[in-house]
Each structure stands twice: as C-alpha cells, then as structure tokens.
Amino acid sequence: MYEGPVQDLIEALGRLPGIGPKSAQRLAFHLLTVDPADAERLAASILAVKEKVRFCSRCWNVSELEECRICRDTRRDPSVVCVVEEPRDLMALERTGEFRGRYHVLGGAISPIDGVGPDDLHIKDLLTRMVDEDVSEVVLATNPNIEGEATASYLARLLRSVGTADHPVRVSRIASGLPVGGDLEYADEVTLGRAFSGRRDL
Amino acid sequence: MYEGPVQDLIEALGRLPGIGPKSAQRLAFHLLTVDPADAERLAASILAVKEKVRFCSRCWNVSELEECRICRDTRRDPSVVCVVEEPRDLMALERTGEFRGRYHVLGGAISPIDGVGPDDLHIKDLLTRMVDEDVSEVVLATNPNIEGEATASYLARLLRSVGTADHPVRVSRIASGLPVGGDLEYADEVTLGRAFSGRRDL
Numbered sequence: 001m002y003e004g005p006v007q008d009l010i011e012a013l014g015r016l017p018g019i020g021p022k023s024a025q026r027l028a029f030h031l032l033t034v035d036p037a038d039a040e041r042l043a044a045s046i047l048a049v050k051e052k053v054r055f056c057s058r059c060w061n062v063s064e065l066e067e068c069r070i071c072r073d074t075r076r077d078p079s080v081v082c083v084v085e086e087p088r089d090l091m092a093l094e095r096t097g098e099f100r101g102r103y104h105v106l107g108g109a110i111s112p113i114d115g116v117g118p119d120d121l122h123i124k125d126l127l128t129r130m131v132d133e134d135v136s137e138v139v140l141a142t143n144p145n146i147e148g149e150a151t152a153s154y155l156a157r158l159l160r161s162v163g164t165a166d167h168p169v170r171v172s173r174i175a176s177g178l179p180v181g182g183d184l185e186y187a188d189e190v191t192l193g194r195a196f197s198g199r200r201d202l
Numbered sequence: 203m204y205e206g207p208v209q210d211l212i213e214a215l216g217r218l219p220g221i222g223p224k225s226a227q228r229l230a231f232h233l234l235t236v237d238p239a240d241a242e243r244l245a246a247s248i249l250a251v252k253e254k255v256r257f258c259s260r261c262w263n264v265s266e267l268e269e270c271r272i273c274r275d276t277r278r279d280p281s282v283v284c285v286v287e288e289p290r291d292l293m294a295l296e297r298t299g300e301f302r303g304r305y306h307v308l309g310g311a312i313s314p315i316d317g318v319g320p321d322d323l324h325i326k327d328l329l330t331r332m333v334d335e336d337v338s339e340v341v342l343a344t345n346p347n348i349e350g351e352a353t354a355s356y357l358a359r360l361l362r363s364v365g366t367a368d369h370p371v372r373v374s375r376i377a378s379g380l381p382v383g384g385d386l387e388y389a390d391e392v393t394l395g396r397a398f399s400g401r402r403d404l
Contacts, residue, residue, distance in 0.1 A: 002264065002289075002293060003255070003264065003265060003266045003270070003271055004254070004266055005247065005250040005251045005253075005254045005255050005266065006251060006255055006264050008247045008250065008251075009247040009248060009250070009251045011247075012240075012243050012244040012247040013244070013247075015240065015244075016229055016232060016233075016244075017228065017229070017232050018225065018228065018229075019229075023220065025290055025293075026219065026220065026290075027218055027219070027220075027221075028251065029288070029289065029290060030218060030219050031218075031248055031251060031252070032251055032252075032255060032264065036252050038214075038217065039248050039249070039251075039252045040249065040252070041214050042214040042215070042217075042218075042245075042248055043244075043245040043246075043248040043249045044245075045207065045210045045211040045213075045214040045215075046211060046233055046241050046244055046245040046248075047241070047242065047245050048207040048210065048211070049207045049208060049210075049211045049230065049233060049234055049241075050233070050234075050238050050241045050242070051207075052206070052207045053205070053207050053208055053234060062204065062205065062208050062234065063205060064205045064206055064207065068205070069205055086231070087204075087231065088227055088228075088231060091204060091227075
C-alpha cells in the first residue's frame with residue numbers, strides 16, 4: 001500500500017476498463033513525475049467531458065449541443081440513416097468519408113446473455129425518426145458478431161414493416177468479407193464463406 | 203475527430219504511457235458513460251497526487267510528508283539500506299515483508315543509451331547517508347537487466363571505498379535465479395546459468 005494520494009490514484013485508475021493493477025501503478029507514477037500542466041489538463045478534460053458532453057437528442061451520438069454536429073449539418077441527407085451500436089462506430093464510418101446521410105446510435109446490441117433486450121436500445125427513437133424524417137433507406141452497420149447480427153436481423157424485420165406500398169423503406173446491411181490487404185489462407189471459414197456468398201459481378 | 207471535449211480527453215489520455223489511440227478512445231467513452239462521481243474521483247486523485255505527493259528528503263520514496271512512512275518508522279533498522287531504481291520496486295520489496303531496514307530510491311539506472319549517467323541518479327545522497335546514518339550494509343536491488351546490473355556494479359565499487367578497516371561496509375546484490383514455481387525447461391540460459399552459479403549448500 002502506498003501513501004494516501006498515490007494509492008487513491010492507483011485505485012481510481014484501476015477502475016478503468018482494461019487497466020490492471022500493474023498498469024494503474026505505472027500510470028500513477030507517470031502522472032506523479034509528469035509536468036503538472038499535463039496532469040491538470042488530463043484532470044480538466046475528464047471533468048469537462050462529464051460536464052459539457054451529452055447525447056444528441058436526435059441520433060444519440062455524443063454532442064456538445066442539443067443536436068450533434070452531423071445532425072446539425074444541413075448538407076447531410078436526412079432520408080438515409082445508418083444504424084450503429086456505439087458513437088465510436090459512427091466515428092469509424094465517418095473516417096471513411098463514404099456516407100453522407102445521418103446516423104442513429106443504438107447504444108449497444110441485443111444480447112440476452114448480458115441482459116440487453118430491444119427496449120434497452122434506442123430503437124423506439126429510430127422508429128419515430130423513420131416517420132418524422134421521412135427516411136427511405138436504413139443501412140444496418142452493427143458489428144458483424146453474434147449480437148450485432150441478431151440486432152441487425154431484428155431491426156431489418158421491424159423496419160421493413162414501417163414501409164408502405166407508396167413509401168417503401170430500403171434496409172441494407174454492410175458487407176462482410178475479407179479485409180482489404182487480407183489473405184485468403186489466413187481467413188477464418190465463416191468470413192471466407194461470407195466473402196464468397198457476398199461476391200459481386202465485375 | 204470528435205467534438206471538442208471528447209477529442210481533448212482522448213488526446214490527454216493518449217499521452218499516457220502504453221495507451222494508444224484506440225485505448226484512449228475506449229477509456230474516454232467509458233468515462234463519458236460512467237457515474238459522474240467516479241469521474242470526479244479520478245480527476246481529483248490526479249490533482250491530489252500532483253499537489254500533495256513529493257519525494258522523501260532522505261530516501262526519494264514517494265511521500266506525503268517531508269520524510270516517507272518507512273523513514274519515519276523508528277522500528278526500521280537505519281544501518282541497512284536497500285537500493286532500488288524506482289518507488290514501485292520499493293513497494294514490491296515491502297510486500298515480501300523480508301526487509302526491515304530503510305531504502306534508497308535512485309530514480310532510475312545508469313543507461314548511456316538513454317543519456318542517464320551516475321550524476322542523474324540520487325547517488326550523491328546515498329553516499330551522504332552512508333556517513334550520516336552510519337550504514338553498515340547495503341543491498342543492491344536494482345533490476346537484473348543490463349542497466350540495473352551496470353548500476354549495481356558501479357555502486358558496489360563506490361560503496362566499498364566508503365568503508366574503512368574499523369567500519370567496513372557490506373555490499374550485497376539480490377539473487378538472480380529461477381522464479382519460484384518456474385520450470386527449468388522454459389528458463390532462458392542466462393537465468394539458468396545464474397541459478398546454477400548462485401547455488402547454495404543445503
């Protein structure tokens with residue numbers, strides 16, 4: 001046990017995800033020897049993020065204002081909505097520069113094992129948006145794992161039922177397959193199977 | 203790029219050692235969703251550690267007061283000093299409960315590649331303590347790697363010269379060998395060689 005403040009810091013750092021006791025100790029000693037201005041900046045950023053950041057009232061992305069930067073951007077097409085699990089997935093897609101519609105952040109994926117059901121996600125808000133914003137296409141970009149696929153299947157069924165004959169809703173799923181730069185030899189069979197069944201004409 | 207405060211936090215976290223951009227992002231989102239009290243506790247601990255913790259004026263261990271808990275403890279034997287590189291090494295030794303003397307924290311090891319020479323470590327203070335505190339035994343517990351061994355050799359030569367005929371100084375080095383619970387088969391040859399040459403009569 002270290003003396004008071006050092007031990008407190010090690011314990012506070014150790015509560016962060018993926019930081020074990022040894023890492024917490026290393027980080028604490030780093031902070032102890034670092035320039036005070038750097039330590040203050042870190043402490044201030046932690047407080048600022050809790051104080052200033054909230055979730056977009058429309059899409060649940062992180063935001064400083066009532067609506068996030070993407071929802072405020074009038075150049076984005078409101079008729080296409082891309083559904084993701086977390087704000088970081090949204091950022092990953094934004095970095096591709098491929099998508100010019102809006103997003104909807106679910107806040108997770110359906111996972112009975114973790115006790116997460118459809119009602120724990122922002123699905124009701126998505127359905128409201130479908131009508132209010134006259135959405136004609138939804139791209140399901142949940143993770144390609146069991147929970148993400150289950151969530152995508154659930155949403156696909158739900159969203160198709162929203163469409164009517166004179167206002168159909170197109171629901172699509174991002175492609176699964178080999179990562180660019182990958183190697184057939186080292187791909188697992190499920191990924192390779194997906195890559196094969198999802199082949200496109202050239 | 204995230205909106206202001208989130209990006210600031212990701213950058214501040216990314217400056218910590220061993221925290222890459224992905225980990226920084228994961229930690230930032232964790233802090234965003236965590237109970238505000240937990241985030242405040244972390245921020246407060248960071249500030250407290252910078253404000254309240256200093257280094258022991260005697261042994262350079264971390265301390266809240268002028269002298270650290272160990273140096274203040276009158277039950278510890280001041281005639282035996284264990285030399286370590288960092289405060290965390292001191293804590294690791296304390297956890298064994300084997301040592302009842304005092305410590306001296308060097309603040310690193312001699313490493314010409316990193317530009318760390320003897321003058322960059324708290325060696326002069328150690329020599330002063332040898333005389334002032336009438337030290338009769340020094341245990342060198344620097345790390346068993348190249349820098350630690352070089353530092354131990356350097357200190358051994360220096361400290362022996364401090365001893366006189368009527369007041370000799372015993373200088374020892376912690377043992378290198380197989381870790382307890384280890385396996386001969388998987389030990390590297392240097393460690394195994396050390397274990398062999400350091401064998402003890404039973």
